[in-house]
Amino acid sequence: MSKYLVTGAGGFIGGHMVDRLVREGHEVTAVDIKPLGKWWGVNKDANNLFNHNLTHFSTCQLAMKDSPDFVYNFAADMGGMGYIENNKLNCMMSVLINTHLLKAAAGAGVKRYFFSSSACVYPDYLQNEADVVALKEDDAYPAMPEDGYGWEKLFSERMCRHFTEDLGIETRVARFHNVYGPRTSWFGGREKAPAAICRKVIEAKWSGSNEIEIWGDGEQTRSFMFIDDCIEGSSLIMGSHVDYPINLGSDRLVTINELVSLVEDIAGIKLERKYDLDAPKGVRGRNSDNTRIMEELGWAPSVSLEEGLEKTYQFVYDEMLDD
Numbered sequence: 001m002s003k004y005l006v007t008g009a010g011g012f013i014g015g016h017m018v019d020r021l022v023r024e025g026h027e028v029t030a031v032d033i034k035p036l037g038k039w040w041g042v043n044k045d046a047n048n049l050f051n052h053n054l055t056h057f058s059t060c061q062l063a064m065k066d067s068p069d070f071v072y073n074f075a076a077d078m079g080g081m082g083y084i085e086n087n088k089l090n091c092m093m094s095v096l097i098n099t100h101l102l103k104a105a106a107g108a109g110v111k112r113y114f115f116s117s118s119a120c121v122y123p124d125y126l127q128n129e130a131d132v133v134a135l136k137e138d139d140a141y142p143a144m145p146e147d148g149y150g151w152e153k154l155f156s157e158r159m160c161r162h163f164t165e166d167l168g169i170e171t172r173v174a175r176f177h178n179v180y181g182p183r184t185s186w187f188g189g190r191e192k193a194p195a196a197i198c199r200k201v202i203e204a205k206w207s208g209s210n211e212i213e214i215w216g217d218g219e220q221t222r223s224f225m226f227i228d229d230c231i232e233g234s235s236l237i238m239g240s241h242v243d244y245p246i247n248l249g250s251d252r253l254v255t256i257n258e259l260v261s262l263v264e265d266i267a268g269i270k271l272e273r274k275y276d277l278d279a280p281k282g283v284r285g286r287n288s289d290n291t292r293i294m295e296e297l298g299w300a301p302s303v304s305l306e307e308g309l310e311k312t313y314q315f316v317y318d319e320m321l322d323d
Contacts (some may be wrong), residue, residue, distance in 0.1 A: 003027045005063055005110075007054055007101065008074030009046075010039030012184045013116065013176075016231050017072055018046055031063050032075070040183045055096040060104035070238065071105050071113045073098060078149060079190030081215070084120070085280040088148025098156040102163045102171075112170045114238045115160050117245060119177045119286055120150035130221045130255065132285030137175070137245055137292055146282075157245050164243065174237050177249025177288040181227030181308060182315035193256060194224055194263075194309060198316040201263045204271050212271040216281035218257035223250040223287045226308035229301040236297050249288035250301045262306060266313045 004021050008014035010032030021028045022045045029048040032039060036049055048066070052059040054075055076094040078084060084091055098115060105113050122135045123144040145154050153175075160171035180194035187199060200212045225233075225248070233248045254262075257273075264270055293299045 001025050001027060002070060003029070003066060003068040005029045005031065005068040005071045006074065007031045007063070007072070007097070008076065008116075009049075010034045010036070011074060012040060012181075013179060013227065013230060014072070014074035015040045015183060016181075016227050017074065017234065020231050020235065022046055029063065029066060029068060054101060055093060057100040057103065060100040061107070063101075064104045064108035064110070067108050069111045071101065071110050072116075072234070072238070073101055073114060074116045075101075076116070076152075079185065080192040080196065081280045081282045083190050084146065084149040085282070091149035092152045095152050095155055099159055102159055102169070106163060106167045106169045110169060112172060112238060113160070113163075114172045114174070114234065115156060116234070117153045117157050117173050117175045118150065119175055119247070119249065119288065120146035121154040121157065121175060121245075122150075122286070124283055127283035127286050130219050130285045132221060132253070132287055134251055134253075134287040134289035135247070136289040137247060140245070170243065172237050172240070172242065173245040174234055174248040175245055176225070176230065177247065177286070178222050178224045179227055179230045180224050181312055184227070184312070184315075186316045186319060193222065193259060194312055195316055197260055197263050198309070198313045199320065201260075201267050201269065201271065202313075202317055202320055205267055205269050210269075210271055211274055212260065213274050213276055214256060214260060215276055215279035216256065217275050217277060218260065218273065219255050220281055220283075221253050221255050221285040221287065222259075223253055224259070224305060224308070225250045225301055226303035226311075229303055232302075233293070233299050236299055240297055242296050246293050246296070247288045247290060248293065249290070250305070251288050251290045252305060253285070253287045254305065262309050263313060266310055
């Protein structure tokens with residue numbers, strides 16, 4: 001048994017990681033800025049649950065008071081494309097979380113520190129075509145990441161590197177590619193494409209409108225990783241020798257139109273598509289090159305997009321019934 005601190009534990013990925021660590025029998029401290037009543041799926045078996053604003057160094061020190069062996073930092077002010085394109089300052093402020101957590105972790109003698117980065121660190125100029133070449137880890141430089149959110153992630157990656165070089169704290173960095181699944185945000189502006197499309201399809205079916213609004217022309221491409229694969233991959237990276245940023249995502253490229261079709265198949269409906277060409281849509285194409293993580297750790301996603309979307313659709317459906 002080890003001691004773990006999980007930040008962003010009231011959110012999507014952090015909450016799932018807490019579940020895994022509790023199942024494995026570890027002592028877990030879980031922290032999020034949200035009040036406990038608003039956490040996604042609070043795991044009552046976690047040893048300590050705290051509502052802290054980790055942008056402050058003093059609260060990061062408080063979170064470390066039990067001297068954890070390992071830290072998973074999933075805390076960030078972020079959301080889907082609609083959020084990060086319109087809240088660049090809020091996204092950039094997350095740099096305070098990682099910086100202060102690293103400093104507090106070094107002072108607490110943490111053995112290893114995991115930072116959840118993003119594919120948004122990759123340059124826009126490599127993502128201008130729908131039929132995009134999959135992004136390799138070395139493609140992050142020369143740097144021109146997503147404005148706001150991407151810059152924060154890239155800067156925080158380098159903070160991890162320099163804390164390792166100068167203070168000796170071991171760090172691990174995973175570049176997540178579009179994580180989705182149950183217990184994710186599905187309304188309110190922070191939801192990502194899979195959950196948003198599930199909600200829109202359900203709304204269209206229930207209302208009888210038989211229409212769905214799609215941001216952009218629907219031909220922009222992405223790859224999507226199911227939450228179970230994300231948690232497994234993150235755990236492998238944390239325990240590995242890989243001390244540099246590494247991709248963690250699916251390498252199956254699909255258009256948004258194809259994603260809509262998959263959800264329509266699950267719902268048993270076909271909808272008329274209305275395209276909002278002025279809506280936020282991000283880069284034209286993005287995919288993960290998984291060569292390095294396969295070579296280093298033997299990891300590849302195990303949950304198909306069809307299977308993951310079925311589980312996500314059912315989650316959103318149940319949430320909407322209860323809303």
